[in-house]
Amino acid sequence: MRKIFTLLKVQYSNMLEYRVEIALWAVSGIIPFFMLNIWTNNNLNEAININNIMLSRYFLSAFFVRQFSVVWVVFSFEEDALLGKLSPYIIQPLNPFFRYFTQHIAEQITRFPFALIIAFLFFLFNPESIWFPNLIFLFLSFISTFLSFLIQFLIQSIIACLCFWTEKASSIERLFFIPTLFLSGLLAPVASFPKYVKSWIYFTPFPYLIDFPANLLSGNKTNISEGFIMQIFWILLLFPLFTKIWYEGTKKYTAMGS
Amino acid sequence: MVENIIEVERLSKSFNISSKDPGLRGTLKHFFNRETKSVKVIKNINFQIKEGEIIGFLGANGAGKTTILKMLCGLIVPSEGSISVSGCLPYRRREGFLKNITLIMGQKQQLIWDLPPIESFYLNASIYDIDKFEAKRRIKKLSDMLEIEDELYIPVRKLSLGQRMKSELLAALIHKPKILFLDEPTLGLDINAQRNLREFLKAYNNENNATICLTSHYMKDITSLCKRVICVHNGSISYDGKLEKLLKKLSPVKEVLIVCSSEKDANKLDNSGFKVKSKVKNEITLKIENRNVSSSLRTILNNYDIEDLFINEPPIDEIIEKILVKKKYTF
Numbered sequence: 001m002r003k004i005f006t007l008l009k010v011q012y013s014n015m016l017e018y019r020v021e022i023a024l025w026a027v028s029g030i031i032p033f034f035m036l037n038i039w040t041n042n043n044l045n046e047a048i049n050i051n052n053i054m055l056s057r058y059f060l061s062a063f064f065v066r067q068f069s070v071v072w073v074v075f076s077f078e079e080d081a082l083l084g085k086l087s088p089y090i091i092q093p094l095n096p097f098f099r100y101f102t103q104h105i106a107e108q109i110t111r112f113p114f115a116l117i118i119a120f121l122f123f124l125f126n127p128e129s130i131w132f133p134n135l136i137f138l139f140l141s142f143i144s145t146f147l148s149f150l151i152q153f154l155i156q157s158i159i160a161c162l163c164f165w166t167e168k169a170s171s172i173e174r175l176f177f178i179p180t181l182f183l184s185g186l187l188a189p190v191a192s193f194p195k196y197v198k199s200w201i202y203f204t205p206f207p208y209l210i211d212f213p214a215n216l217l218s219g220n221k222t223n224i225s226e227g228f229i230m231q232i233f234w235i236l237l238l239f240p241l242f243t244k245i246w247y248e249g250t251k252k253y254t255a256m257g258s
Numbered sequence: 259m260v261e262n263i264i265e266v267e268r269l270s271k272s273f274n275i276s277s278k279d280p281g282l283r284g285t286l287k288h289f290f291n292r293e294t295k296s297v298k299v300i301k302n303i304n305f306q307i308k309e310g311e312i313i314g315f316l317g318a319n320g321a322g323k324t325t326i327l328k329m330l331c332g333l334i335v336p337s338e339g340s341i342s343v344s345g346c347l348p349y350r351r352r353e354g355f356l357k358n359i360t361l362i363m364g365q366k367q368q369l370i371w372d373l374p375p376i377e378s379f380y381l382n383a384s385i386y387d388i389d390k391f392e393a394k395r396r397i398k399k400l401s402d403m404l405e406i407e408d409e410l411y412i413p414v415r416k417l418s419l420g421q422r423m424k425s426e427l428l429a430a431l432i433h434k435p436k437i438l439f440l441d442e443p444t445l446g447l448d449i450n451a452q453r454n455l456r457e458f459l460k461a462y463n464n465e466n467n468a469t470i471c472l473t474s475h476y477m478k479d480i481t482s483l484c485k486r487v488i489c490v491h492n493g494s495i496s497y498d499g500k501l502e503k504l505l506k507k508l509s510p511v512k513e514v515l516i517v518c519s520s521e522k523d524a525n526k527l528d529n530s531g532f533k534v535k536s537k538v539k540n541e542i543t544l545k546i547e548n549r550n551v552s553s554s555l556r557t558i559l560n561n562y563d564i565e566d567l568f569i570n571e572p573p574i575d576e577i578i579e580k581i582l583v584k585k586k587y588t589f
Binding site: 002003006007010013014017018084085087088089090091092093094250251253254255 | 273328331332333334335349351353356357359361363366367368370372373377378380381382384385386387430
């Protein structure tokens with residue numbers, strides 16, 4: 001734990017060097033607000049029985065969940081692996097993925113004040129949407145957002161490890177981003193999806209990435225126990241897969257670029 | 259008796275490499291039907307290294323020196339044969355093994371670019387389970403030895419190449435490794451920085467009885483640090499033994515610079531049957547075989563009017579050049 005804590009401190013110091021860049025990233029995550037605009041201006045919410053206020057709270061929550069679960073490990077890892085920067089880390093007694101993991105956490109901590117400012121501005125223009133989430137739900141949504149981050153981190157780490165074989169694993173991630181964008185609840189609450197999509201979507205990890213934590217935070221109806229069980233199920237499924245692919249991949253590592 | 263800390267037997271490494279013909283046709287062919295072939299870059303090599311030894315790996319670019327180091331430190335997995343480093347199989351990367359070794363690559367860095375090196379040092383200390391007090395003590399000692407006390411708090415991106423390399427060295431040595439793998443550690447450094455680094459490595463070796471495996475294209479690194487060298491040619495070992503013996507074998511001649519009292523004497527000496535390397539006015543440089551040096555000098559002193567005389571070994575770089583192109587040395 002001491003290693004992780006020190007890594008986190010160092011990565012946080014490093015992230016503070018990029019505070020302007022992180023502020024811009026935070027601003028760039030405002031897709032949910034565009035979607036909110038489209039939904040409310042076209043009265044689409046009536047079809048799914050969610051009023052305007054609950055819908056705006058949902059999209060603000062989706063914005064927050066996205067801010068604290070966004071993952072980019074595949075891009076950093078791919079660059080490090082292809083340029084040989086991974087080499088010194090691979091022969092240290094700590095899996096290099098802990099570096100990327102703490103980088104993400106440090107970046108989320110750095111993002112937090114900027115996300116709060118954006119939320120403040122949102123409430124300034126939509127005062128009717130102001131709400132104070134129940135503390136228990138706030139805590140549960142915090143946990144589910146972290147679990148969502150873990151699922152996405154594991155999925156991307158597995159994809160990142162494919163660069164031991166394919167070199168350009170980030171193109172697979174780009175392909176994977178399409179279902180993530182449409183099925184996670186970032187563009188629309190999963191409740192609004194057609195019946196036949198809803199019949200299978202809950203067996204995939206996607207609704208647990210944005211929709212489930214955002215519903216918890218905004219106070220919309222959701223099946224809490226099922227949501228957490230599925231999040232833990234996906235983590236338990238992905239973690240051994242990641243360790244296996246990492247173990248096999250490092251055997252293929254050729255320490256290119258050095 | 260000093261024990262072998264590294265043992266390598268029948269070690270080979272092959273890489274799958276795809277090739278592409280030039281032009282659009284080659285590109286399309288490469289896209290639809292990529293041809294890969296297995297290239298054996300290390301071929302059945304054997305050697306042992308004793309604890310505390312400093313070994314220089316010599317060879318031309320692409321000879322396989324770095325690949326050998328990468329296998330020794332566990333970065334890449336061998337295709338055939340066996341390696342034992344400190345009693346461990348390196349490629350398994352067990353914690354005990356990793357805490358015992360370090361790898362420094364001249365052109366790669368592990369320091370965090372935007373932060374002062376001290377942050378990376380403390381980070382590495384915690385990765386290697388060194389407590390803060392001990393880490394502080396080691397940083398103080400190593401920064402004194404490397405003379406970088408003033409640079410510890412300056413962001414890495416603002417440091418000169420030499421200062422950065424010293425900081426890299428400190429980061430890589432904070433856990434006091436017993437085996438150092440150094441791949442071109444002085445690459446790009448100026449002469450002073452190179453000398454300082456060599457002095458530091460010598461001191462580290464003496465103080466910790468550390469084993470050092472080194473590759474370098476700067477011959478001074480090899481000659482001032484290594485008693486033993488392993489020459490690698492096309493993935494095979496062409497020589498493994500004392501550097502001194504190799505140099506003697508490859509330079510069976512001495513260069514004798516003679517300052518004659520007049521140009522006429524120098525001309526006379528030029529036509530006397532000795533092998534002449536160069537002649538400038540009254541100064542003439544002869545190449546004389548080691549076994550004939552005393553008799554030849556007697557002849558010269560008795561028959562020619564000379565003012566001064568210097569006996570030199572041929573420049574080391576010239577000798578090493580021969581090593582890089584020759585396939586096998588048998589003594």
